[in-house]
Amino acid sequence: xxxxxxxxxxxxxxxxxxxxxxxxxxxxxxxxxxxxxxxxxxxxxxxxxxxxxxxxxxxxxxxxxxxxxxxxxxx
Amino acid sequence: xxxxxxxxxxxxxxxxxxxxxxxxxxxxxxxxxxxxxxxxxxxxxxxxxxxxxxxxxxxxxxxxxxxxxxxxxxxxxxxxxxxxxxxxxxxxxxxxxxxxxxxxxxxxxxxxxxxxxxxxxxxxxxxxxxxxxxxxxxxxxxxxxxxxxxxxxxxxxxxxxxxxxxxxxxxxxxxxxxxxxxxxxxxxxxxxxxxxxxxxxxxxxxxxxxxxxxxxxxxxxxxxxxxxxxxxxxxxxxxxxxxxxxxxxxxxxxxxxxxxxx
Numbered sequence: 353x354x355x356x357x358x359x360x361x362x363x364x365x366x367x368x369x370x371x372x373x374x375x376x377x378x379x380x381x382x383x384x385x386x387x388x389x390x391x392x393x394x395x396x397x398x399x400x401x402x403x404x405x406x407x408x409x410x411x412x413x414x415x416x417x418x419x420x421x422x423x424x425x426x427x
Numbered sequence: 428x429x430x431x432x433x434x435x436x437x438x439x440x441x442x443x444x445x446x447x448x449x450x451x452x453x454x455x456x457x458x459x460x461x462x463x464x465x466x467x468x469x470x471x472x473x474x475x476x477x478x479x480x481x482x483x484x485x486x487x488x489x490x491x492x493x494x495x496x497x498x499x500x501x502x503x504x505x506x507x508x509x510x511x512x513x514x515x516x517x518x519x520x521x522x523x524x525x526x527x528x529x530x531x532x533x534x535x536x537x538x539x540x541x542x543x544x545x546x547x548x549x550x551x552x553x554x555x556x557x558x559x560x561x562x563x564x565x566x567x568x569x570x571x572x573x574x575x576x577x578x579x580x581x582x583x584x585x586x587x588x589x590x591x592x593x594x595x596x597x598x599x600x601x602x603x604x605x606x607x608x609x610x611x612x613x614x615x616x617x618x619x620x621x622x623x624x625x626x627x628x629x630x631x632x633x634x635x636x637x638x639x640x641x642x643x644x645x646x647x648x649x650x651x652x653x654x655x656x657x658x659x660x661x662x663x664x665x666x667x668x669x670x671x672x673x674x675x676x677x678x679x680x681x682x683x684x685x686x687x688x689x
Contacts, residue, residue, distance in 0.1 A: 355472070376474045377474055378474060379582060382574050382575075382577065382578040383474075383475075383574075383575060383579070385574065386478055386571050386574050386575040386578075387475070387477070387478055389481075389571060390477050390478040390482075390571070391474060391477045391478075393481060
């Protein structure tokens with residue numbers, strides 16, 4: 353079963369910066385949302401978002417997680 | 428919204444019917460939690476296992492809140508939670524046996540947890556004041572259960588082969604008991620409808636069929652062709668049968684309470 357990495361972003365209060373808190377592996381957007389919500393449940397978040405890592409476009413780096421994700425998407 | 432019901436005006440038959448409704452919902456939530464908890468380890472991925480743990484907590488929290496609603500009838504929930512033998516449990520028949528494979532767990536998520544939500548939505552819109560206040564939060568938490576179940580149901584159904592076959596078997600196995608439960612129209616259920624605590628059996632059943640239709644069709648089941656089981660236990664408000672003894676022991680928390688020191 354093919355899974356994708358989704359990065360998880362949260363803010364605790366309205367007006368806080370959206371911060372990266374971790375990631376989950378999931379096979380689609382819906383399961384990614386459930387996995388993120390249940391895995392990163394240590395706070396009562398004001399907002400939580402997930403982003404499929406392959407959709408994050410590296411700007412200045414030529415190596416690292418986001419470059420790897422781009423490359424693996426073309427495998 | 429119609430006025431809240433004054434529970435002091437209920438006659439004995441109405442009170443008994445309301446107790447039956449509360450207990451079947453609470454027992455089902457507690458057993459659902461047990462069935463989910465068995466898959467916190469052994470789920471297809473770590474993330475799925477974490478979600479199962481979270482859903483277990485939700486279900487047990489819901490069960491506790493539902494049992495506590497008995498207090499509005501001046502009934503101590505303790506004996507219901509801790510002292511009943513398995514033949515008195517009123518949980519839905521779909522939860523009587525441990526699901527032996529992941530496909531069976533997914534079928535429970537969509538079809539059994541979905542049936543519970545259908546009934547709870549009906550109760551939340553009815554005349555029972557405590558349900559109006561408590562159930563909406565339960566239903567909000569249940570959205571995650573349905574999202575998880577829906578995604579996995581589609582995934583397994585689309586995968587073909589053994590996974591799809593197991594999903595079809597589990598679906599066909601549990602649907603008759605669930606349809607009978609959601610669409611219950613015996614004397615006690617009709618009393619609940621008459622005083623506005625539940626929608627009509629026809630409305631509940633139509634809603635449930637609509638909610639699961641597209642899913643079960645994925646494994647070749649026509650929801651409109653499936654009938655509810657006719658073997659019905661009017662005392663408990665569920666299909667004939669009972670949960671396995673180990674599950675009842677865990678639901679009562681026998682071993683946990685043996686550790687309590689007074």
